[in-house]
Amino acid sequence: xxxxxxxxxxxxxxxxxxxxxxxxxxxxxxxxxxxxxxxxxxxxxxxxxxxxxxxxxxxxxxxxxxxxxxxxxxxxxxxxxxxxxxxxxxxxxxxxxxxxxxxxxxxxxxxxxxxxxxxxxxxxxxxxxxxxxxxxxxxxxxxxxxxxxxxxxxxxxxxxxxxxxxxxxxxxxxxxxxxxxxxxxxxxxxxxxxxxxxxxxxxxxxxxxxxxxxxxxxxxxxxxxxxxxxxxxxxxxxxxxxxxxxxxxxxxxxxxxxxxxxxxxxxxxxxxxxxxxxxxxxxxxxxxxxxxxxxxxxxxxxxxxxxxxxxxxxxxxxxxxxxxxxxxxxxxxxxxxxxxx
Amino acid sequence: xxxxxxxxxxxxxxxxxxxxxxxxxxxxxxxxxxxxxxxxxxxxxxxxxxxxxxxxxxxxxxxxxxxxxxxxxxxxxxxxxxxxxxxxxxxxxxxxxxxxxxxxxxxxxxxxxxxxxxxxxxxxxxxxxxxxxxxxxxxxxxxxxxxxxxxxxxxxxxxxxxxxxxxxxxxxxxxxxxxxxxxxxxxxxxxxxxxxxxxxxxxxxxxxxxxxxxxxxxxxxxxxxxxxxxxxxxxxxxxxxxxxxxxxxxxxxxxxxxxxxxxxxxxxxxxxxxxxxxxxxxxxxxxxxxxxxxxxxxxxxxxxxxxxxxxxxxxxxxxxxxxxxxxxxxxxxxxxxxxxx
Numbered sequence: 001x002x003x004x005x006x007x008x009x010x011x012x013x014x015x016x017x018x019x020x021x022x023x024x025x026x027x028x029x030x031x032x033x034x035x036x037x038x039x040x041x042x043x044x045x046x047x048x049x050x051x052x053x054x055x056x057x058x059x060x061x062x063x064x065x066x067x068x069x070x071x072x073x074x075x076x077x078x079x080x081x082x083x084x085x086x087x088x089x090x091x092x093x094x095x096x097x098x099x100x101x102x103x104x105x106x107x108x109x110x111x112x113x114x115x116x117x118x119x120x121x122x123x124x125x126x127x128x129x130x131x132x133x134x135x136x137x138x139x140x141x142x143x144x145x146x147x148x149x150x151x152x153x154x155x156x157x158x159x160x161x162x163x164x165x166x167x168x169x170x171x172x173x174x175x176x177x178x179x180x181x182x183x184x185x186x187x188x189x190x191x192x193x194x195x196x197x198x199x200x201x202x203x204x205x206x207x208x209x210x211x212x213x214x215x216x217x218x219x220x221x222x223x224x225x226x227x228x229x230x231x232x233x234x235x236x237x238x239x240x241x242x243x244x245x246x247x248x249x250x251x252x253x254x255x256x257x258x259x260x261x262x263x264x265x266x267x268x269x270x271x272x273x274x275x276x277x278x279x280x281x282x283x284x285x286x287x288x289x290x291x292x293x294x295x296x297x298x299x300x301x302x303x304x305x306x307x308x309x310x311x312x313x314x315x316x317x318x319x320x321x322x323x324x325x326x327x328x329x330x331x332x333x334x335x336x337x338x339x340x341x
Numbered sequence: 342x343x344x345x346x347x348x349x350x351x352x353x354x355x356x357x358x359x360x361x362x363x364x365x366x367x368x369x370x371x372x373x374x375x376x377x378x379x380x381x382x383x384x385x386x387x388x389x390x391x392x393x394x395x396x397x398x399x400x401x402x403x404x405x406x407x408x409x410x411x412x413x414x415x416x417x418x419x420x421x422x423x424x425x426x427x428x429x430x431x432x433x434x435x436x437x438x439x440x441x442x443x444x445x446x447x448x449x450x451x452x453x454x455x456x457x458x459x460x461x462x463x464x465x466x467x468x469x470x471x472x473x474x475x476x477x478x479x480x481x482x483x484x485x486x487x488x489x490x491x492x493x494x495x496x497x498x499x500x501x502x503x504x505x506x507x508x509x510x511x512x513x514x515x516x517x518x519x520x521x522x523x524x525x526x527x528x529x530x531x532x533x534x535x536x537x538x539x540x541x542x543x544x545x546x547x548x549x550x551x552x553x554x555x556x557x558x559x560x561x562x563x564x565x566x567x568x569x570x571x572x573x574x575x576x577x578x579x580x581x582x583x584x585x586x587x588x589x590x591x592x593x594x595x596x597x598x599x600x601x602x603x604x605x606x607x608x609x610x611x612x613x614x615x616x617x618x619x620x621x622x623x624x625x626x627x628x629x630x631x632x633x634x635x636x637x638x639x640x641x642x643x644x645x646x647x648x649x650x651x652x653x654x655x656x657x658x659x660x661x662x663x664x665x666x667x668x669x670x671x672x673x674x675x676x677x678x679x680x681x682x
Contacts, residue, residue, distance in 0.1 A: 003344070004470050006421070009445050011471055052661050080347070081530055088655065089430040091450045095533055095653035099666040104350050104530035106458060107653070107668075109432045109450040117447060121462070128469035129345050130352055148657070189422055189445035192436055312436035312448070314429065316489070320393050325440040327448075 003128050008221035009188055016183040017126035018336070019119075020133075020176045023068035024290035025060050027142070027168030029274075033267045038290040040067050046143060046168050057086065057093040057141035057170075060282070062100065064170040065137060072174055074133070076101045081125065083118040084137035085109050087145050087166075087281055089314075094137070103135075112207075112236055113190070113310030114138040115171055115285035116329040122175040123184035123331070132177050139170035140280025149200070149315055160201035164238045164279035167266055171285025173293075181336060182296040185303075188221065188330040190214040192312065196323045200313070204241025204263070204276055206324040207309040211237060212248040214307060214328040219254070226254050232305045233292055234328070235262025235284025238277035239269060241309070262287035262308075284308040296335045306331045344469050349562035350529055357524040358467035359677070360460075361474075361517045364409035365631035366401050367623075368483070368509030370615075374608040379631040381408050387484060387509050398427065398434040398482035398511075401623070403441065405511040406478060413515055415474070417442045422466065424459040425478035426450050428486050428507075428622055430655075435478070444476075453548075453577055454531070454651030455479040456512055456626035457670035463516040464525035464672070473518050480511035481621030490541070490656055501542035505579045505620035508607055512626025514634075522677060523637040526644075529562065529671040531555040533653065537664045541654070545582020545604070545617055547665040548650040552578060553589040555648060555669040560595070567595050573646045574633055575669070576603025576625025579618035580610060582650075603628035603649075625649040633674075643676045 001014035024039045031042035041063055048063075050056040061084070069075065082101075085108040086093040098105045110117040118136035125131040143153055145166040151157040175184070193213055197206040211234050219225055226232060226249075237245055242261045249256045262284040263277035288306060295301040309328040318324075342355035365380045372383035382404055389404075391397040402425070410416065423442075426449040427434040439446045451458040459477035466472040484494055486507040492498040516525070534554055538547040552575050560566055567573060567590075578586055583602045590597045603625040604618035629647060636642040650669040659665075 002470070006470070006473070009421070054657060054661065080350070085450055087431075089657060090428075090452065090653060090655035092653065092655045092658050095666050095668075096658070096663070098533040099535040099653075102532055104532050105668065106462065106530055106670075107450040109426055109448040111431065121447065124466060124469075124471045128465075128471060129343070129347070130465045130469060132347070189447055191443055191445050192439040194440040312431060312433065312440075314431035314433045316395060316430060317433050317437070320395065322437070325436050327436075327446065329447075 009217050010186055010221035012186040013127040015127060016185050017123045017175045017177060018179055018181045018183050019173045019293060020181045021068050021071040021174045022289040022293050023064045023172045024286045025064040025170045026286055030167060030169050033272060035266060035291050053141055053143035054088055054092060057139055057144050058096040060170040061093060061097040061137060061139045064172040068172045068174050076103050079103050079133050079135055080131035081106060082135045082137060083108055083122050085114045086139050087111060093139055111310030111312050112279055112281050113308040113327050113329050114281045115288060116306060116308035116331050119173055119331050120187040120189060120329050123187055126175045126177050134175045135172060136175060137172040138281040138285045140166050140282035142166045142168045145280060159275055161275050162202040162240050163275045164203060164263060164277050165274035166280035167278045167283040169282035169286035171289040182293055183334045184331055185334050186332040188214055188218040190328040192325045192327050194323050194325040198323050200318050203279060203311045204238040205244055206311050207237055207326040208241040208244035208248060210326040210328040211245050211307055211309050214330045216252055218330050226256055226258060229303050229305050230301045232259045233262060234307045234309060235287060236279040237261045237309060238263040240276050296333055299335055302335045304333050306333055350558050351527055351562035353527040354468040356468060357526050358464045358516045358518060359520055359524050360514045360522045360634060362409050362412040362515045363630040363634050364405045364513045365627045366405040366511045367627055371508060371510050374613060376607060376632050394482055394484035395429055395433060398480055398485050399437040401511040402434060402438040402478060402480045405513040409513045409515050417444050420444050420474050420476055421472035422447060423476045423478060424449055424463050426455045427480050428452060434480055452651030452653050453620055453622045454649040454668050454670050455622045456629060457647060457649035457672050460514055460672050461528035461530060461670050464528055467516050467518050475516045476513060477516060478513040479622040479626045481507050481623035483507045483509045486621060500616055502616050503543040503581050504616050505544060505604060505618050506615035507621035508619045508624040510623035510627035512630035523634055524675045525672055526675050527673040529555055529559040531669040533666045533668050535664055535666040539664050541659050543581060544620060544652045545579040546585055547652050548578055548667040549582040549585035549589060551667040551669040552586050552648055552650050555671050557593055559671050567597055567599060570644050570646050571642045573600045574603060575648045575650060576628060577620040578602045578650060579604040581617045637674055637676045640676055645674050647672045647674055
C-alpha cells in the first residue's frame, strides 16, 4: 500500500499516524460549561498567576503539553517536532512556550483553524516518516484576544448577538508512528475564501463558506457523504455559522444532520451569555481533546470528520475596511479499531 | 533508498524535491542595491499603487507567485499547496494574496525565518508524495513593518546603529517532485532560543544564537563541517549578528569563512544608510531567489546551506519588557547535477 495516496486535494494515508495521547486545559468559563468534567485541567483564575494575559496563554499551552507528555511517559526531548500557533500578534503565546523547551518547532498561523491545520501537517510528517513523534497544539485566551481584536477589557463594550466568546483553552495532540489511539486516516487542506463579510462581530458568517468548500472538496475527492460519518465536527462556526453551513450544504444536496459545532458545544449558549457560542483557536482544540478523542478511543464514535475554521483578518485590515478571508482544514479520524474504508 | 532518513533532527531525502522555478520581487531600495540586476521584478514606487502598505505587500507576493508560475508555464490550479506567511499581524499579507487564488493553503509564522521554514515543509511534503507541486513563499514591506513594530512612518524616529532595514521584497519557490533546478537534499528544523536580549533595535544579537544552534545541530547530525559547503547563507543576521555568529561558531571549533548573510548582501550597507543591514521575511526570501538559486542553477555553487533566522517577539511582548525569542531553520541545497554525499 502506498504511504500516501492523493485523491484531488485529499491525502489518504496508507499507514496512518495515531493520536497516542492528548490533553485539554480550560479556564473559568470552560469550567462552568457542559464539557467541564471532560477537561484534563481547569483553572478557576484565568491569569494562571501570570503578570500578563499573553503570558497566561503561554502557560495554558505549557500545562497542556506537560500533561500530554506525562500521560505518554515522555519528555520534551522525545519529540521530533512541535507544530502550533495561536491568535496573538506574531503568535507569541506559542513562541514563548517553546522558548522554554528544547524541541524543534514549526510555527503556524491559521487563526481558529490552527488545530486541524497542525494536526494535518503533523499527520503528513509522521505518516511519511519525516517524524516519529510530533505534537500539534494551539490555544486562545479570552482576555488576550479581546483587547487585541476588539476593545480594552475595562471598556465593557456591548456584545452583538452574532458575536462569539473566545475560549480560554488549549488542546494538544501527540501524533506518533505507532499503534494506539485514534488514527488520522486522511486530511484535506482548505483554501482561503472571501465572501465579502466585513462584520467582525459575525465571524461565523465569514467562516461558513470555507467550511462548506472544504467539506464538499473532501466528499468529492473521496466519494463519501455526511452519512458515512458518525459525526462531523466543525469549529468554531457558532450558532449563526452552523445554520449557514447547513443551508450551504443543503443547496449542494447534503443533509448535515450529524453536524456538531465545537463553538456550540463548549458553553451552554443559552445560560452562559456567550451569544452565538465559543470561538478562538483553543475552542476546537480543547473540544477535540476533551470531548471528541475520548469518544473515538472508547468506541462511541468510529469515524468522524473534524474541521477547524479560521477567520484570517487582523485589527489593522478590519480598521482599513477589508473583508474577512477565512479557511477550514479537515482531518478524518477513526477509532483505533475502525474498519478501513 | 529510504524516502526520508532521520539523522538526529535532520531529515535527509532519498528522492529530493527540486526547486523547479522561483521568483523575486523588490521595491525601490532593493532596486538601488548591489543585487538589483538579479531581481525578476522591481517597483520604483513601494505602494505598488495599492491604497495601504498592507495591501502593497500582498501585491508583492501576488506578483512574485504570478511570475514564478509564468516561468513554469503553470496556473494556480496546478499547485497542490502553498506554504507561506509574513510579518503582518495575523499574517494578513499572505491571507489576502491567497484569498484571490483557489489553492489549498497552509499559513506559517516564523517571522524572518519563514522562507527556510516554508521551503523545509514544502520539501518534506513533496519528497514524501504528500504533494506533487508546492509553493514556499514569503514577503515583507518596510512601511507595513515599521509602523507595526516600531513607530509611525511620519514620526521620523532616529535609527540605532544596530538596527536593520526591513526589506520590501518577496521570494517564491516552486518545489516539485520532478528533476530540474536545485535539489533540497536535507532540512533541519530549529528550536526557539531565548538569550534574554530585549533590544528591539538589535535583532541580529537575538537571532545569532538560534542560527548557531541550528548549524551545530546540522553539522553534528550529518557529520559535516562548514568547509563541506561552497557557502553558508544566513538571513537576516546583519552586520552585528553575523559577527556574533562567527564568534559563537569559533568557540565550538568551526571557522565560518564561507559564511554570507542575506542581510548584508541585499543592500550596500555603507552607502544605503541601512545601518546593520537588511531584515524582514522578504530579505532572505528574495536573496535566495534573486542571488543564490541562480548560482546553484548555473553550477557556480554546488552545495550550500541556507538558514533563515526569525525574531519571534511582538510589539505587545516588547512593550511588556519580554526578551526576544528567536529561531533558525536550515535547508541544504545542491545544484541539480550535484554529487550525492
